[in-house]
Amino acid sequence: MGIEVRSRRPEVRIFFYVFCFLSLIFYLPSSAQMSFESFVIDAGHGGYDSGIKGANFSEKEITMSLAKDFANALAGKGKKVLLTRKSDYAISIKERVRIANQGAPDIFISMHISSENTFVIYSLFSDMKNSQSGVTNAKFIKNTAVVKGIAQAINREFKMSVRHEELPIPLIVQIESPALLIEMPRPDKFNYDRKMRERIINAILKGLDV
Numbered sequence: 465m466g467i468e469v470r471s472r473r474p475e476v477r478i479f480f481y482v483f484c485f486l487s488l489i490f491y492l493p494s495s496a497q498m499s500f501e502s503f504v505i506d507a508g509h510g511g512y513d514s515g516i517k518g519a520n521f522s523e524k525e526i527t528m529s530l531a532k533d534f535a536n537a538l539a540g541k542g543k544k545v546l547l548t549r550k551s552d553y554a555i556s557i558k559e560r561v562r563i564a565n566q567g568a569p570d571i572f573i574s575m576h577i578s579s580e581n582t583f584v585i586y587s588l589f590s591d592m593k594n595s596q597s598g599v600t601n602a603k604f605i606k607n608t609a610v611v612k613g614i615a616q617a618i619n620r621e622f623k624m625s626v627r628h629e630e631l632p633i634p635l636i637v638q639i640e641s642p643a644l645l646i647e648m649p650r651p652d653k654f655n656y657d658r659k660m661r662e663r664i665i666n667a668i669l670k671g672l673d674v
């Protein structure tokens with residue numbers, strides 16, 4: 465800040481520094497202060513790539529149902545939404561990135577199923593924020609705030625802890641918008657019927673303040 469503190473009285477200086485500190489805290493974006501108007505929703509896997517498979521499920525089918533329900537919920541709220549795939553076909557990471565960057569959404573969310581009985585949110589790797597990856601500091605901060613908001617909302621809804629992994633997944637790194645990949649609990653412990661999908665989506669929407 466380019467403001468000079470001229471007062472020699474220590475209490476005035478202290479007040480000034482406390483004021484600056486508090487301003488900074490309130491300035492840092494929280495998900496509540498962000499407004500998400502456009503989305504790209506990515507259903508993980510597809511076609512020959514089934515993802516995780518069990519006796520009665522395949523990941524590609526669950527992610528497709530979740531992505532469609534998510535898109536409908538967003539459209540119902542008047543949001544602009546694009547899906548990277550609309551049915552069961554294979555689509556490369558490169559193509560998913562192309563669709564996301566062309567759509568230039570406020571946020572990109574990729575949906576996957578975990579091999580564990582837990583929620584995991586993957587977002588940017590913090591050390592990359594100043595590297596040559598093209599990841600800007602502002603984008604990193606925004607991403608962190610979004611992850612926190614979603615993790616809290618999921619935790620409240622399902623009473624399950626949410627792990628946050630900062631991994632430089634190519635899909636996330638190459639997308640220019642804030643991007644997340646959410647892994648949801650394994651289906652043999654967690655049922656993905658319509659009601660459950662609705663609860664998951666509502667928790668994510670609450671976390672995004674949408």
Ligand SMILES: [Zn+2]
Nearest residue numbers: 508515576577
């Ligand atoms: Zn997956």
